[in-house]
Each structure stands twice: as C-alpha cells, then as structure tokens.
Amino acid sequence: MIIHDLGTANSRLAQFVKEIRDKEIQKDKMRFRRNIERIGEVLSYELSKTLSYDDEIVETPLGRKAMLLPNDKLVLCSILRAGLPLHQGVLNYFDDAENAFISAYRDHHDGEDAFEVIVKYLASPSLADKTLILCDPMLATGRTLENVLSAFKNHGKPKQIHIISVIGATEGIEHLINVFPETTHLWIAAIDPELDSRGYILPGIGDAGDLAFGEKL
Template sequence: MHIHYLSEENTVLNHFLAQIREATIQKDSMRFRKNIERIGEVMAYELSKTLEYETINIQTPLGIKKTTQISDKIVLCSILRAGLSLHTGFMNIFDAADNGFVSAYRHHPNNDDEFVIKVEYQAAPDLEDKSLILIDPMLATGQSIVAVLEKLNAEEKPKRIDIAVAIAAPEGVQYLQESLPENVHLWVASLDEKLNEKNYIIPGLGDAGDLAYGIKL
C-alpha cells in the first residue's frame, strides 16, 4: 500500500487540522463541519496530482487553448455519517464525480469494549473500472474501511482505490497495510500517536460524527 502523509509539510491543511482538534473551537458544530470540508478540499487537490489526464482543446472567445482534464471516472464514497463533511470537500473539487454512501459502525454484542463492524446500508454507483475514493475522517483500527471495501469490491472491481482520512492511528495504518493490496493509496492528513484501550485515537479529536451532527443514541 502506498501511504501519503500530507501534514509533514507546512501548509494551510495544518491550520484546519488544528481547529478541528481545539476543544473550544470544535464546540461550534458548523465551524467543525466547514473545517472538515476544507480539509477534504486540500486532500482532494493533493490526490488530483496522481490521477490520469488527457489533452483537450478549449475554445475561448479569442482562440484555442490546449490544456488537460482528468480522464479517470471518479466515484466518491463516504462512510456514514461522519464522512459526510469530508465527502463534501472532495465533491467541491471533483464536481463531476459519481457518489456513493455506506453505513458502517461498531457493534458491541456484549456491551463491553469488544466490537464487530457491521456494514448495512449501501447506495453506490457502478464501480467497474472506476477510480474509487473511499472517504472517512478517522482511521482508528482500520476494520471499518476494510469491511466496506470488501462489500464494495464483492461484485465490481474498480481500477484504482484511494482511501482518504483526516486523522489516523498507527495501528489502523498497519492493519490496512496487512489487509489491502499493494496498489491501494492511503492519504492521511495527520498521523496521531496511538489507540487507547477503547480503540479511540489519541490525541485525536473526539467523535467526529457527534461533533459534526450531534450526539447519537
């Protein structure tokens, strides 16, 4: 798996990352969603440099201009519900992309810290020979991403798979490296220190879905 750590360079991305972590700022849910969206826009721009392009001619009012445009057929797919704001950022950049949505959550059958990933709702377009960008703001254990990719890959095979996460734990990155093919690209806005005993990212930022959309039952 190819891994891209985007926060290693000093860019405005780190400014947005700092604001989604800051406990006083993140209390403003609208601002939190907007910052996640802006992180998605920056990540989409960086990812766009690695896509395939074709040469085209553009007719201007005064002549012809040769330029390039993306030739990949892109499908953006986010994991509900936390992925929606990050998805919007990617959609702002890849405005011609098709879009898909999958629900995945931690199910605690014994009401303790042990959990299994349940993937239920899925609404996705045809993925055959497409460029799939799977979007999820938090990469903790990595189990949700692997479970969703297994479901999406069951019948249709994209030609390229990119995974975009805002914040990742080393354990999750390692799990993806062990579970996914070599040709998958992982884009990480920021790599954190570790997972705690409950498999939450430290220092992390809390529950991204709750911060963006309110506390769930």
C-alpha cells in the same frame, strides 16, 4: 500501500487540523464541519496530481487553447454519518464524480471495549474500471474500511483505490496495508501514535460524527 502524510509538511492544512482538535473550537459544529470539508479539499487537490490526464482543446471567445484535463471515472464513497462533511469537500473538487454511500458503525456488546463493525446499507454504482475514493475522517483500527472493501465485492473491481482520511492511528494504517491492494493510495492530514482501549485515536479529536451532527443514543 502508498501513504501521503500531508501533516509532515508546513502548510495551511495544520490550522484546519488544529481547529478540529481544539475542544473549545469543537463546540461550533458548523465550523467543525467546514474545517473537515476544507481538509477534504486540500487532500483532493494533492490526490488530483496523481490522476490520468488527456490533451483537450478549449475554445475561448478569442481563440483555442490546448490543456491537460483529468479523464478518470471517479466514484466517491463516504461512510455514514461522520464521512459526510469530508465527502462534500472531496466533491467540491471532483464535482463530476459518481457517488456511493455506506453505513458502518461500531457495536460495543453490553458496553464492553471490544466491538464489531456492522455494515447495513450500501448504495453504489458499478466500480468496474473506475477510480474509487473512500472518504473516512477517522482511521482508527482500520476495520471499518476493511468491511467496506468487502461490501463492494459484488460491484466490480476498481482500477485504482484512494483513501482520504483526516486523522489516522498507526495501528489502523498498518492493518490497511495488510488488507488493501498494495497500489492503494492513502491521503491523510495527520497520523497519531496510538488507540485507547475502546479503539479511539489518541490524542485524536473524539467522535467525529457526534462533533459534526450531535450525540446519538
């Protein structure tokens, strides 16, 4: 896996990450969602530098201009529900992409720390010979993305896979290295060192879905 850790460089991105971590700023759900969206935009811009490009001639009112424009067929896939603000940020930059959505959630049996990731819904176009961009804001154990990859097995083989994530744990990234193709790119805004006993990132931000949309039963 090719890892692009944008948190290691000084940039405006750090301010957006700081705000989604801050427990006081988190109380403003609209600001939280917008910051996740902006992080998605920054990561998408960096990702766009690795895509394929063709020469095209553009007709202006006063003449013609040769330009290099991207030619990849993209499919954006978000994991419901936490992935929606991140999906919007990526879609802002790749507005002509096809879209896929998948539901995946943790099932903690009887309140125990151990959990199973359950996938119940998938809507997706064919991925054959397309570039798949998976949007998952919190890369904790990596098991959710592993299950998502398995769920796509009957939708065709993508020519390239990119993962866009806001915050990840070292353990989860190491797990993805073992289950995704080695040519997969990971674009991430911050990497945290550990997980707690329930598989949440430390120090992380908490539950991204709850912070964006409210607590669930």
